Amino acid sequence: NAGVMQNPRHLVRRRGQEARLRCSPMKGHSHVYWYRQLPEEGLKFMVYLQKENIIDESGMPKERFSAEFPKEGPSILRIQQVVRGDSAAYFCASSPNRDSYTFGSGTRLTVV
Amino acid sequence: GENVEQHPSTLSVQEGDSAVIKCTYSDSASNYFPWYKQELGKRPQLIIDIRSNVGEKKDQRIAVTLNKTAKHFSLHITETQPEDSAVYFCAASPPFGNEKLTFGTGTRLTIIP
Numbered sequence: 001n002a003g004v005m006q007n008p009r010h011l012v013r014r015r016g017q018e019a020r021l022r023c024s025p026m027k028g029h030s031h032v033y034w035y036r037q038l039p040e041e042g043l044k045f046m047v048y049l050q051k052e053n054i055i056d057e058s059g060m061p062k063e064r065f066s067a068e069f070p071k072e073g074p075s076i077l078r079i080q081q082v083v084r085g086d087s088a089a090y091f092c093a094s095s096p097n098r099d100s101y102t103f104g105s106g107t108r109l110t111v112v
Numbered sequence: 113g114e115n116v117e118q119h120p121s122t123l124s125v126q127e128g129d130s131a132v133i134k135c136t137y138s139d140s141a142s143n144y145f146p147w148y149k150q151e152l153g154k155r156p157q158l159i160i161d162i163r164s165n166v167g168e169k170k171d172q173r174i175a176v177t178l179n180k181t182a183k184h185f186s187l188h189i190t191e192t193q194p195e196d197s198a199v200y201f202c203a204a205s206p207p208f209g210n211e212k213l214t215f216g217t218g219t220r221l222t223i224i225p
Contacts, residue, residue, distance in 0.1 A: 033212060033213075035215075041217065041218070042118075042201055042215045042216060042217045042218050043156065043201065043213075043215045044215075045212045045213065045214065045215075048212050056212060058113075059212075091155065091156070100158075101146070101158065101213065102158075103148075103155040103156045103157070104155060105154070105155045106155055
């Protein structure tokens with residue numbers, strides 16, 4: 001089992017561009033969570049998805065951010081028209097049930 | 113919603129001594145409390161967790177205690193080693209619904225050789 005796979009590991013985008021972050025959960029895990037970590041800060045919940053469903057998006061900004069977890073393929077966190085404040089590490093976690101998260105290695109987004 | 117506070121934000125201890133990190137939570141319905149260790153530039157890794165039906169759990173040099181009445185839980189690391197240096201995060205999760213984890217703000221632990 002390869003663990004939770006996130007790509008890319010590092011992503012540089014100019015202001016106004018789009019960023020797409022991918023997360024492949026561990027095999028057998030149907031719950032996916034996205035968290036954002038600003039430098040020197042904790043992990044902030046963004047969105048929780050199960051296959052084809054968004055369960056909780058209470059932590060995700062209403063504008064420019066969207067997430068999906070299609071029937072086939074990885075979960076995608078999409079940030080449109082990125083701004084400097086979007087620069088952060090974005091971690092995906094998956095779990096087979098309510099507990100026992102496993103985190104991916106994260107995508108470090110830098111907006112220049 | 114849940115709010116988790118964590119103290120201290122930084123902690124330095126002499127190698128071999130013990131380290132204690134404390135967290136409080138606000139939602140009395142929360143019943144799952146994991147602790148994560150994050151080394152610089154790496155993913156958070158689960159080191160120990162506790163559920164609300166027990167008061168203490170131990171795994172070698174690491175232990176976690178939970179006081180449900182006071183709504184606080186603590187991480188104890190004994191016989192600290194240089195490789196224990198990292199940022200530690202506590203978290204809390206409610207028993208139902210969206211199951212998200214609410215994290216504390218982290219403690220940067222430095223072990224002094």
